[in-house]
Amino acid sequence: MFAFHVQHQDPQSAARCGVFVTPHGSVLTPAFMPVGTQGTVKGVNVDLLKTTGAQIVLANTYHLTLRPGEDIVHQLGGLHAFTGWQGPILTDSGGFQIFSLARITKVNEQGAIFRSHIDGRLIELSPERAIDIQQTLGSDIAMVLDHVVALPSPPEAVRDACDRSVRWAARCLEHARSDRQVLFAIVQGGLDPDLRIACARQLVSMGFPGYAIGGLSVGEPPADMYRMLDVTCPELPEDRPRYLMGVGTPVDLLEAIRRGVDMFDCVIPTRNGRNALALTDNGPLKMRNLKHQADPRPIDANCPCPACRHHSRGYLRHLFMAGEMLGPILVSVHNLTFYQQLIGEARQAIQQARFDDFFCEKLQRWQSSPEDHG
């Protein structure tokens, strides 16, 4: 029910394009997954989400186990019936949210004990429990529970968390028994190349159907992240999908694709959309800016999204100034469409064996963008 095929390998870089087959449909890679934290991409209904070009969506195990609870989701038919999204769904394991949102009280070999950020109740999450929850939710792709630490952290702490993540990955793999869900491992190791390589090799030796690179995009300079991709991607098997978690900006996406990454998720398009920042190839537009007040142009005349087909910059500015929900909705949809268009162009460039040219053209265009970012 699952398969991954690399269809084109760029001759001048590690970029590749392919297709990932799941029981809920196929995903062309490189792929960008909109983030549906609580079972909805914020403000975007599933019909609109489809128009953005999204093929696969991410949902957060941490949020859904706290509310409404995986048993409720299961009773309502599982994540696909629950959300109304009939395409593939990936769930993360909760490792990152325990690190970023919850108040951790204890992480030991058994698992993590933390307090819910909603109501403060104590919750235990072990590798086995993380798998059980994701199976109950019914996602197509599950992630192993990992131990995420802040960067920078003392080397010993990074190494300990990395080693623990490997042991937890083994327990997750042992515990995962579903032919309707595949399990991806997560390479940790902070910014230490040796740790990253060792972690990748251990995980690869266990034979996962896919590999994620985690613990990045947590505040370190982009160059550090790219360096970690440089050392990690070559360690990962060519015939398995590679997923860079929680990344990133448009530049990050292209830099990572160039290094052989296949999948991404990030809140940037929707978070920026809610904050009135519209992304374009000519630089971002701050939609509250006075200069848009009487501007009849759409955000981007070449964009096929509903915001650009129906509405002027002046109208979108008005919606934000008036505090209307439709502003965040429309600019989120635009930004999601922008990301899908970008990743679609990247796929096409790889198919045409001209990814490197495409990469240089895009970066040059973004760096010389005429918008004053005002």
Next chain:
Amino acid sequence: MFAFHVQHQDPQSAARCGVFVTPHGSVLTPAFMPVGTQGTVKGVNVDLLKTTGAQIVLANTYHLTLRPGEDIVHQLGGLHAFTGWQGPILTDSGGFQIFSLARITKVNEQGAIFRSHIDGRLIELSPERAIDIQQTLGSDIAMVLDHVVALPSPPEAVRDACDRSVRWAARCLEHARSDRQVLFAIVQGGLDPDLRIACARQLVSMGFPGYAIGGLSVGEPPADMYRMLDVTCPELPEDRPRYLMGVGTPVDLLEAIRRGVDMFDCVIPTRNGRNALALTDNGPLKMRNLKHQADPRPIDANCPCPACRHHSRGYLRHLFMAGEMLGPILVSVHNLTFYQQLIGEARQAIQQARFDDFFCEKLQRWQSSPEDHG
């Protein structure tokens, strides 16, 4: 460019159905207009709005003249281009909002002077200015400026406001000079049948293309409103559309259609939607209620809206409990669809000369609704 035709007259009541032709398309009557106060039906983009069955939308002159200002709307191509709604649009005159939202400082024969509820600045609105603003906005149907008073008010105050509204209506008609916009008069007169009748007769003698009934649904018992319709509708010409402003509940709509009203606007579907109240023929559902938690049924299995096609009550409850925007969006869309379905059924019943039966069936069904309104 404008025309109104009554196509069927119910044999047992004053209910009628027809078609109102405007430069932006035809509207089947009876018609329900969703309220797009600030140039958007809250949370509902124009593509979604079309799926609800809406044929005409209302926009508020008061809100739009304050923000972004009618000149900005005009520079952006007028209300249709501004909002992206290409169908007919009706603008009110601002009279009701001056009464309900603004801090009025003075109403005299010339017009009203009030302070903006947004920034407190002083604004003058005269009958002529109300027409100018609406012409600049570019709506299909404009409303005369009326002087609205609270109910109950001293009889002398009601009479004064009513008489002034008639004089203002004459000034509006004199000032309105557009062949792309028609002007509707507004019958005032509080709860005084004689005043209502006198007001209607004076306005009818001026020959407006349409007549509204205003100053109702401001807190008075429904029976009082129906009584005012009983005396007012017979005074209005049969060949002109009749519009009951700001009304109302599903029962109000049917009671008014039965008395010969053709057009309605009301915030109930969207305001209730944002507050998690879903309307159905079996009674309203409070979507936050615990009993919906694991309920896989849609709000209404017979409803064609996206909320009912894609989502369970359990999912909608989750969205509200999690504070997700999508909850208000989906239940607003459902409620708007419920209103359009209801008014469509009413039209069909009139065409089939069985409106009275339809009316009784609906009221009986609603009164014995099995939902416990929990």
